[in-house]
Amino acid sequence: MAAAAHHPRIKIMTCSQVVAVEEASSRFEVHVRQQPRYVIADDCIGCRKCEYACPVLVPHDFEGGLGARKAIYVPFSNALPQIALLDVENCTFCGACARACPTNAIDYLQEPESVVLDVGTIIVATGIRLTPAEQAERYGAGKLRNVMSALAMERLLAPHGPYGRVLRPSDGRIPDSVGYVLCAGSRDQSLKQGEGVSWCSRVCCMYSIKQAMLLSGTLPLVMITLYYMDIRAFGKGFEQFYQNARAMGIEFVKGRVASIEEDADANPIVRIEDLEKDGRVGEHRHDLVVLAPGIVPAWDPSRVLGIATGSDGFVATTRPLLSPCGTTQEGIFVAGAGAGPKDIPDSIVEAGAAAMEAANYLRASCGESRSIPKSLTQQLVGA
Numbered sequence: 001m002a003a004a005a006h007h008p009r010i011k012i013m014t015c016s017q018v019v020a021v022e023e024a025s026s027r028f029e030v031h032v033r034q035q036p037r038y039v040i041a042d043d044c045i046g047c048r049k050c051e052y053a054c055p056v057l058v059p060h061d062f063e064g065g066l067g068a069r070k071a072i073y074v075p076f077s078n079a080l081p082q083i084a085l086l087d088v089e090n091c092t093f094c095g096a097c098a099r100a101c102p103t104n105a106i107d108y109l110q111e112p113e114s115v116v117l118d119v120g121t122i123i124v125a126t127g128i129r130l131t132p133a134e135q136a137e138r139y140g141a142g143k144l145r146n147v148m149s150a151l152a153m154e155r156l157l158a159p160h161g162p163y164g165r166v167l168r169p170s171d172g173r174i175p176d177s178v179g180y181v182l183c184a185g186s187r188d189q190s191l192k193q194g195e196g197v198s199w200c201s202r203v204c205c206m207y208s209i210k211q212a213m214l215l216s217g218t219l220p221l222v223m224i225t226l227y228y229m230d231i232r233a234f235g236k237g238f239e240q241f242y243q244n245a246r247a248m249g250i251e252f253v254k255g256r257v258a259s260i261e262e263d264a265d266a267n268p269i270v271r272i273e274d275l276e277k278d279g280r281v282g283e284h285r286h287d288l289v290v291l292a293p294g295i296v297p298a299w300d301p302s303r304v305l306g307i308a309t310g311s312d313g314f315v316a317t318t319r320p321l322l323s324p325c326g327t328t329q330e331g332i333f334v335a336g337a338g339a340g341p342k343d344i345p346d347s348i349v350e351a352g353a354a355a356m357e358a359a360n361y362l363r364a365s366c367g368e369s370r371s372i373p374k375s376l377t378q379q380l381v382g383a
C-alpha cells in the first residue's frame with residue numbers, strides 16, 4: 001500500500017465515488033465525487049491531537065464494532081494517507097478538535113468536489129462485503145454478545161486489535177472454548193426468507209483454520225471446535241495445513257448448525273445435527289462463537305460502468321479461459337474478489353493479469369495494434 005501511495009505515477013483518491021463513466025473514442029471520461037474529509041489534506045500532519053481532544057466516542061467499524069473511535073480520527077494505524085477524517089454524522093461541532101490542531105487543518109465548511117478524469121482503460125477491483133449479521137438470525141449474530149463474525153475475530157487476533165488480546169466482548173474474560181460455524185451465510189438459501197447466498201465463499205474454510213491455529217498459539221489452553229459441512233482445502237498446501245490443524249488438537253464436527261442460543265452467563269450454546277454420530281442432535285457450550293458469513297460483491301458496477309454481472313452479482317467475465325480479466329465492455333477489466341470470492345494469492349495473480357491486459361489494450365488503442373498483439377492471452381494461445 002505504501003509503495004503504491006508513494007509511486008510517482010499512481011494517484012490514490014480516498015473518500016471518492018465514481019458516479020458516472022462515459023466512453024468516447026476508445027477512452028473513458030470518469031466522473032468522481034470526492035466527499036469532504038473536513039480536514040485540509042495538505043495541512044494535516046497526522047499528529048492525531050484532534051482525535052485525542054474529541055469528546056465523542058462511537059463504535060469503531062474497522063474493529064468490527066468491538067472498539068471505539070472518536071468523531072474525528074485517523075481511520076486505522078496503517079491507513080493511507082495518515083491524515084484525519086471527520087465523521088460528520090457523529091460530530092457535535094464542539095470545536096475541540098479545531099482548537100487542538102497545531103496546523104489549523106480542520107475545515108468544517110468543506111464541500112464535496114467533482115473531478116473528471118480522462119483514462120484509457122479501467123480495472124474494477126471493488127472486492128467483497130460480508131452478508132449482514134441479521135441475515136443469520138438463528139445464529140444470534142448481532143444479538144448474542146459472544147457471537148461474532150470472523151472479520152471481528154481477525155481484529156481480535158491482530159497485534160493492534162481493539163483489546164490488544166483475545167477477550168470475549170460480554171465480560172472481557174479470556175475464552176477457554178471457542179466454536180467456529182462455517183457456511184454461516186453461504187450455501188444456504190434458507191437464511192432470512194430465502195435471501196441466503198447459495199454459493200461457496202471459498203475462503204472461509206481456510207481462514208477459519210488459520211484463525212483457529214493462531215488462537216491456539218495465542219491461548220495455548222483454549223479448546224477449539226469447527227462445525228462444518230465439508231472442508232474445501234482446494235489450494236496448494238491447504239490439505240496439509242488442514243491436517244496440521246487436526247494434529248494440533250483442533251476438533252472438527254461435521255454437521256449443520258441449527259441454532260445458537262445463550263445461557264444465563266452469555267455462553268453461546270450451539271445446537272447441531274452431528275452427521276458423524278448418526279445425525280444425533282447435540283448441544284455444545286462455548287465461551288465464544290465465530291461465524292463465517294457469506295460473501296457478496298461490495299459494489300454493483302452495471303449501472304455506472306455498463307458491464308454485466310452474473311446472477312450472483314459478481315462481475316461477469318465473458319471469456320474466462322482466454323481472457324480471465326476481460327468484462328463485457330472492451331477496455332474495462334476486473335481483478336480480485338469483485339469477479340467472485342477468492343483468496344489473496346489468487347487476487348494478486350489476477351491483478352497482475354488485469355494489469356497486463358489493460359497495458360496491452362492501451363498499446364493497441366494507441367495505434368500500435370499492428371505490431372503488438374491485442375492481448376497477452378491471445379499471444380500465449382497463439383504460441
Ligand SMILES: Cc1cc2nc3c(=O)[nH]c(=O)nc-3n(C[C@H](O)[C@H](O)[C@H](O)COP(=O)(O)OP(=O)(O)OC[C@H]3O[C@@H](n4cnc5c(N)ncnc54)[C@H](O)[C@@H]3O)c2cc1C
Binds near residue numbers: 128298343
Ligand atoms: C474474515 C476474512 C478473513 C480472510 N483471511 C484471509 C487470509 O488469511 N488469507 C487470504 O488469502 N485471504 C483471506 N481472506 C480473503 C481476502 O479478504 C480476499 O481475498 C481479498 O480481500 C480480496 O481482495 P480484493 O482487493 O479483490 O477485494 P477487497 O479486499 O474487498 O478490496 C476491495 C476494495 O474496494 C473498495 N471499494 C468497493 N467498492 C468501491 C467503490 N464503489 N468505489 C471505491 N472503492 C470501492 C473497498 O472499500 C475495498 O477497499 C479473508 C476474508 C475474510 C472475510
Ligand code: SF4
Binds near residue numbers: 055056090
Ligand atoms: S467538533 Fe466534532 S470532531 Fe471536533 S472535537 Fe467536537 S465532536 Fe469531535
Ligand code: SF4
Binds near residue numbers: 048
Ligand atoms: S487535523 Fe490537525 S490535529 Fe488532526 S491529525 Fe491533522 S494536523 Fe493533527
